[in-house]
Amino acid sequence: MDKRNVIIGQSGGPTAVINSSLYGIVFEAMEHSDRIGKTYGMVNGIEGFLEGRYLNFAEALPGGNLEFLKSTPGAYLGSCRYKLPDDLSDEVYPRLFEKFKELNIGYFFYIGGNDSMDTVSKLCRYARQIDSDIRFIGEPKTIDNDLVLTDHTPGYGSAARYVAQTVREITMDAYVYEKKSVTIVEIMGRHAGWLTAASVLARKYEGDNPLLIYLPEVDFDEGHFLAQVESALEDNINVIVCVSEGIHDSKGKFICEYDSNLGTDTFGHKMLAGCGKYLEKLVRDCLHVKARSVELNVNQRCSVSMISHTDQQEAIMAGRYGLQVALNKGITGKMISFVRCSDDPYVVACGLENVDEVCNRERHVPLEWITGEGTDISDDFITYALPLIQGAPMIPMGEDGLPAFADRKKRG
C-alpha cells in the first residue's frame, strides 16, 4: 500500500502553545514513517492552501529545529480567519479535494477554536458525500477556554498563568504608594470569563488583591460597580479590579462601546478594546481617586516566559493522540478533547468529540462559580484552574540571550 501524507493547518488567534500542538502532530507523524510519507503544513490555513501555499516540514524544520516549535509563540504556519461556505455544493470543495489528491493527503489536521472546528466539520461532511477516505481531525486551541465538550483547551493554561502572575506583579507595583488608588486590569475574553477568572489565582493570601473581578457571564452595572469599588476603598488603600474585555450591560451593550471606535472582524465579531480605559476614567471622575488601567493585550497569548509546562505537554499530547487515532483507528470528524480523571493528583486523558457538536458553540464559566454579587470567584474554580498553570518549561535561548524562535519568515 502507498504511504499517505499528512497536512496540518493553524487557524484563528495564536496562543503560546499552538505550535506545541503542531509539534506533537509532526513528531508523531515522523515516528510513523513506515506508514506515513510526507508531513505538510498549510501556510495561513485553508485560505493559504487554496492559493497553493504549503511547506514540507522535513525541509522547513529539519532535524532538531523542530524542537524550537515548543517554545515559539504565534502560529508557525501562519493563521487565517477564513470561513468555508455553508453550501457544500460550492466550487471550493472539489477544488480543495483535488489539491488533497495531488498531495496524496490521507490525514488532515486543523488546530483552532470554534470557527476552525466548523471548517473540520464541513470538510468531513463533504468527504462523506464524495466517499473520500481522508481523515479529518480537529485539534483544540484557544486561550479563551470556551470550547464545549472538553475539560479545558490547550492555550488556556499558559494564558491563565500569564494573567495570574502578571496581576500578582501589578498588585505589588500598586502597593508601592500609600495613596488611595484603583488599578483596572483588562483581560481578554469576549464572551467567556475563564481567563479573567484566572486573576483570582493572583491572591497571595485571603483579602489580597484582586479584590473585584468582573466576568462577561454576569451583566455589568456601572452604579453597582462604583459602589463596590467605593466600598473596597474603605478598607484598602490600593484596589485592583480585573475585568473581562467583554463585560456588557443588561441590554447586551459592551461597556467599551460607551467609549470606543469599533470595527468588526471577518467573522462579524465586534472588535473590542478599551473597557479598562473607560472604567479608569469613570472611577477617577466619579470617585475622585487616583486611577490607572492596564490592558494585558496580546502578551497574554504570546509570552513564552509564561508558558505553563502542563499546558505545553498537554498540547503535545493532544497533537500526538490525534495522529495516532487517525492512523491506527481511522477516526475522522472528531476533535481531541481533555477528560479530567482526577483533581488531586491532577490526571487528564485525551478523548474524542464529534466536531459537529463543538463548532459554533461556546462554554461559559458556570454561574455557581461566580460569587460575591458577581465580583468574586469560588474555590471550585481554583481547584479547576490551578493545575493548569503549573510548571515552567526550559526555553532555548539564542546567542543574544533572548528566546530562540522557529521563524518561518526567515528562510535560508
Add this chain to the structure above:
Amino acid sequence: MDKRNVIIGQSGGPTAVINSSLYGIVFEAMEHSDRIGKTYGMVNGIEGFLEGRYLNFAEALPGGNLEFLKSTPGAYLGSCRYKLPDDLSDEVYPRLFEKFKELNIGYFFYIGGNDSMDTVSKLCRYARQIDSDIRFIGEPKTIDNDLVLTDHTPGYGSAARYVAQTVREITMDAYVYEKKSVTIVEIMGRHAGWLTAASVLARKYEGDNPLLIYLPEVDFDEGHFLAQVESALEDNINVIVCVSEGIHDSKGKFICEYDSNLGTDTFGHKMLAGCGKYLEKLVRDCLHVKARSVELNVNQRCSVSMISHTDQQEAIMAGRYGLQVALNKGITGKMISFVRCSDDPYVVACGLENVDEVCNRERHVPLEWITGEGTDISDDFITYALPLIQGAPMIPMGEDGLPAFADRKKRG
C-alpha cells in the same frame, strides 16, 4: 564605641530589582554586625519616616526570608514622591535629624532616581551645616537609565530585557496573519529613549521587526512618520513600530497630548499615556491599513520573569558597595555609579559620584546612536545594551506554582 544603626528608604517608581539593591545593603549590614547595630527600613520613604513609619529588618524579614527580596517586584518598603524643601532652614530638617538621633542612625541609604538623589543631596548639605556625622549614600534606581555619571542604572537591564523579549514575541504574534498590518508598541520613557531603544534587540535577523523606532531625543513629525510607515509597508506585510511614551513634536508638545486627558504628578511632571493609541488611529485613518497598539505599561518594571541576572547581581553589588564605603571609608554625599571597564568580556566596577552633580539632571541617548533619519538605532547601542539584559535568575516559587514574594502588607 557604640554601634550605629542603618536606615534605608526607597523612593520614586519601582523597578524589578529595586529590592535587590535593598537586599544588598541589608545583607552587607548584617555581615558587619560587629560594627553595625540594627538595620531599619523607612516605610514609604522619607515621607512615611516623618510620620514615624519604619521597620526593623530582623523582625520583618527574619532569616532566609530576606532572600525573597531579590525576586520581589515593586518596592518592599513602599515608596513616595516627596520633595524636601529647597530651603535648608525649613523645620522639616531638624525634625528629621531628631528622629535619626532617636534611632541612633549612622548610615542613611536612599534608593531612587533623580528626585531621590536630590533628597540625599539636601540631607547631606544640612548634615554638614549642623556637623552631623551621619553618612548619606544614594543608590541609583530607574528603568529609564537617565541618571548622569554612571554607565547605566540598576533596573534598566531588566526593563530592557522585558522590552526586547516582549517586542520579539509581539512580532511573532503579528506574523500570524498575511494581511497588511501595523502594530504600535508604546514603551516607557518620558524624556530619555533608552528603554525604547532596547526594542532594537528584539530583531532576530537583519530586516526583522521592529522596523521603525522613535525616541524622544528626536522631534516627532506626523507627516514623516506616516511616510515612513507607508514605505515600510511596501516591502513588509507586518510592520512593528516602537515609540517612546514621551515622543513630542518640534514645539515640544507631547504627541499623546493631541488625544488624552492629562494630569500632573506631585513633582509637576506631566502624566503621559496614550501616544500608541493616538498613532494607531492615525495610521488606520490615513493609511487605511489594519492597526493595533500595545502599551507595555507597568509590566516593564514589575515582571520578575524578565529580571536580568546581570541587572539583579549589579543591583546587589551596588547595595553592598554603598554600605562598605560608608562604613569603612566614611563616604557621604555620594551616589554609587557603574563604571564599565570592558565590553567584551563585559566587566563593570562600582564608582562614587557627587550626588549634587547627579540630581535634577537627565542623560539622553547620544544622537549619534540614533540612525535611519530618526527611526533606527546603531550597533554601538547594541554593544552597550546587550550585556545588560543577560541571564535569567532562579525565581522561588510558592506552593501555588506562582512566584513567592516578600509582601510587607501581609503581617503575621
